[in-house]
Amino acid sequence: MTMNERLVEIFRRSRAGTFMKEAEYDLLLARRARELVHDYEIHFDSQQVCPTDDAMADRVFEAGLQLFTDVGIYHLDTQRVMKFTRGEALEALRQAPSTLHLGEGADQVIASHRSVEDSTPSLNLTGPAGQPCSEEHYLEMLISYAQEPYVEAIESGATLTYNGADIMAGTLMEVKAVQRDSATAREAVRRVGKPGMHIGDCATGMTAIGKMAASDPLNGLRPCDGRLIAQMCELKTNDDQLARVPHLINYGSHRINLMTPLTGGIGGGPEGVAVVSVAEFILGVLCYFATYHYLSITHIKWTNNSDPWGMYVLAMTGQAMARNTHIVMTDDPFTMCGPCTDELLYEVAGHAIIGEVCGYHQHGVGSTGGNEVDHHTGLEAGFQGEVARAATRAHLTRERANEIALALLPRYQDTFKNPKRGKPLAEAYDLRSITPTQEWQDCYRRAKEELTRLGLPFENGPYD
Amino acid sequence: MTAQDAQEEARHLGSALTKGDREAALAAVRRALGAGADPLALIQEVIVPSLVEVGRRFEELEVFLPELMASGEAGTACSQVIEEEIIRRGGELKAEATIVIGTVQGDIHDIGKNIVGTLLKAHGYKVIDIGKDVPAATFIDAAEANKADVIAASALMSITRAGCREVADLLRERNLREKYLLLVGGGSLDQAYASEIGADGYSSTASGAVEQLKSLLARSREGSRT
Numbered sequence: 001m002t003m004n005e006r007l008v009e010i011f012r013r014s015r016a017g018t019f020m021k022e023a024e025y026d027l028l029l030a031r032r033a034r035e036l037v038h039d040y041e042i043h044f045d046s047q048q049v050c051p052t053d054d055a056m057a058d059r060v061f062e063a064g065l066q067l068f069t070d071v072g073i074y075h076l077d078t079q080r081v082m083k084f085t086r087g088e089a090l091e092a093l094r095q096a097p098s099t100l101h102l103g104e105g106a107d108q109v110i111a112s113h114r115s116v117e118d119s120t121p122s123l124n125l126t127g128p129a130g131q132p133c134s135e136e137h138y139l140e141m142l143i144s145y146a147q148e149p150y151v152e153a154i155e156s157g158a159t160l161t162y163n164g165a166d167i168m169a170g171t172l173m174e175v176k177a178v179q180r181d182s183a184t185a186r187e188a189v190r191r192v193g194k195p196g197m198h199i200g201d202c203a204t205g206m207t208a209i210g211k212m213a214a215s216d217p218l219n220g221l222r223p224c225d226g227r228l229i230a231q232m233c234e235l236k237t238n239d240d241q242l243a244r245v246p247h248l249i250n251y252g253s254h255r256i257n258l259m260t261p262l263t264g265g266i267g268g269g270p271e272g273v274a275v276v277s278v279a280e281f282i283l284g285v286l287c288y289f290a291t292y293h294y295l296s297i298t299h300i301k302w303t304n305n306s307d308p309w310g311m312y313v314l315a316m317t318g319q320a321m322a323r324n325t326h327i328v329m330t331d332d333p334f335t336m337c338g339p340c341t342d343e344l345l346y347e348v349a350g351h352a353i354i355g356e357v358c359g360y361h362q363h364g365v366g367s368t369g370g371n372e373v374d375h376h377t378g379l380e381a382g383f384q385g386e387v388a389r390a391a392t393r394a395h396l397t398r399e400r401a402n403e404i405a406l407a408l409l410p411r412y413q414d415t416f417k418n419p420k421r422g423k424p425l426a427e428a429y430d431l432r433s434i435t436p437t438q439e440w441q442d443c444y445r446r447a448k449e450e451l452t453r454l455g456l457p458f459e460n461g462p463y464d
Numbered sequence: 465m466t467a468q469d470a471q472e473e474a475r476h477l478g479s480a481l482t483k484g485d486r487e488a489a490l491a492a493v494r495r496a497l498g499a500g501a502d503p504l505a506l507i508q509e510v511i512v513p514s515l516v517e518v519g520r521r522f523e524e525l526e527v528f529l530p531e532l533m534a535s536g537e538a539g540t541a542c543s544q545v546i547e548e549e550i551i552r553r554g555g556e557l558k559a560e561a562t563i564v565i566g567t568v569q570g571d572i573h574d575i576g577k578n579i580v581g582t583l584l585k586a587h588g589y590k591v592i593d594i595g596k597d598v599p600a601a602t603f604i605d606a607a608e609a610n611k612a613d614v615i616a617a618s619a620l621m622s623i624t625r626a627g628c629r630e631v632a633d634l635l636r637e638r639n640l641r642e643k644y645l646l647l648v649g650g651g652s653l654d655q656a657y658a659s660e661i662g663a664d665g666y667s668s669t670a671s672g673a674v675e676q677l678k679s680l681l682a683r684s685r686e687g688s689r690t
Contacts, residue, residue: 371668
């Protein structure tokens with residue numbers, strides 16, 4: 001099936017699939033996921049947040065593929081279930097790219113499929129990860145990421161206002177804000193001397209109109225950049241998401257499949273959510289023609305993924321996809337704590353290490369789980385890349401990754417009920433020089449010393 | 465059928481509700497009513513505490529969203545049967561309060577709103593769920609049509625939170641602001657924003673929303689007596 005034929009077929013099935021109430025679909029998906037977890041003998045052990053069982057990883061993939069073909073994709077606008085066969089899913093996976101060119105000119109990087117315990121280090125495609133940002137400091141915010149030595153691409157945050165007024169989705173204000181923010185991202189990469197650096201998205205745009213408004217080769221996002229196409233929990237799409245696909249294909253832009261599976265949500269516990277996540281990867285490949293994927297696991301209560309459930313879903317889904325497909329994917333740490341706390345860096349480190357040995361490139365960081373405006377900085381994102389690279393350099397195995405992640409857990413787990421939200425960018429950085437404060441740099445040094453003690457040796461970093 | 469039979473069926477009902485077994489719960493409620501159980505007591509002494517217990521387990525992460533959803537669905541179905549029975553006997557079921565709940569215009573994320581709605585129902589409130597991506601005017605029209613006491617508006621995404629402001633502004637414009645309690649919540653909001661738009665209450669959690677609502681209703685009724 002050609003790309004064009006598949007697009008038309010997706011539309012046809014969104015109109016001709018079985019009609020079903022959303023709540024009915026949710027319960028169907030929940031029940032089937034639970035059955036598949038049982039049938040495929042998928043287990044969660046809180047002491048094995050990064051399992052090493054290849055056979056179980058393959059079973060998670062098979063269960064996810066089975067879930068995808070059994071329950072289909074729910075189309076929220078038409079309330080119809082779009083079904084695809086196993087053959088169609090596998091064919092789409094076969095056609096998906098395994099190597100990507102991100103950015104352009106001297107700043108272009110090549111992102112390739114990574115296998116489990118891959119010897120090639122990941123790329124760090126990072127930014128404020130769609131988190132709420134003030135318009136006042138947005139340029140400095142993005143520069144703080146783009147200037148980091150262990151960062152190869154930036155993504156974006158979501159600003160809240162346009163000239164002080166609330167931005168509203170689907171209105172001219174969204175378009176104005178997207179035009180401004182994509183130009184700000186372009187300016188940020190220019191300012192740090194990396195004008196061709198890949199820009200992952202303009203997250204202020206939430207609708208198709210907003211996302212498309214970022215397409216501007218001169219001052220906005222170029223074909224070498226990307227845009228997100230999101231799924232709603234779980235395995236749901238709508239016309240607004242699907243409408244982005246042909247635009248981005250024609251523009252030549254990367255399509256990034258954004259998944260936010262909820263642990264404790266419709267997929268149930270971590271085993272079920274791993275199965276659901278595999279199905280969501282397949283949705284992204286088949287319907288969004290995704291060139292790469294963000295797996296942004298979200299705890300239903302805390303909105304982070306630095307807990308044992310989140311780490312297990314990351315590890316299990318990553319291994320399942322890395323072993324059974326050739327797609328390019330990224331992890332996406334969401335934390336409870338914020339800048340100027342040691343805990344944030346430990347949360348990031350555990351996630352980065354597991355992501356690194358389970359086939360992902362790096363992406364993030366959702367500091368404070370997206371709960372605080374401007375509580376995200378380049379330092380923790382650069383640190384994520386530095387930790388990931390150190391893990392590959394040290395030939396870390398999944399077993400060692402599991403040990404280190406479990407050793408880090410007690411250093412931050414107690415904050416879940418009372419998170420240390422830390423400081424916003426304006427207090428964590430000197431905004432004139434865009435340099436982390438001494439306090440924030442001290443946290444970075446302490447975290448590296450601690451990780452070194454746990455067996456992760458580092459080379460030189462920016463704030464040693 | 466004896467009072468003992470009715471008690472036994474009520475126990476079955478509670479058990480079926482906590483397991484989220486809709487069919488078993490419906491069968492138990494019908495048998496309990498047939499055995500002469502007091503319909504109101506079934507709601508107040510069996511359905512509400514059972515669903516509150518499931519809500520507590522969900523908050524403590526002992527059960528997951530599907531279990532909460534299944535129990536909520538079963539509870540709603542049983543309440544409808546009981547309400548029909550009360551009306552058949554010439555009575556009237558008066559909820560503690562009626563809440564119109566929805567996700568604001570532009571936002572299609574409704575899991576948080578659904579959880580709050582389920583917990584509110586579990587606590588015995590009448591919940592009118594108007595869905596997601598709902599224009600401000602629809603919130604108010606639904607509140608007027610259902611003689612509601614509370615409007616609850618949710619927004620997950622940062623650029624949709626302005627939809628909550630629109631609800632608050634439109635209530636003021638239509639001189640209805642004092643008529644309804646306005647509760648807001650969702651990932652993109654915080655107390656500062658809720659205060660800025662003049663909402664009566666804000667909560668960052670589902671259980672917090674229930675507590676907030678109870679407290680607001682108590683204060684509102686206290687105020688109306690003085």
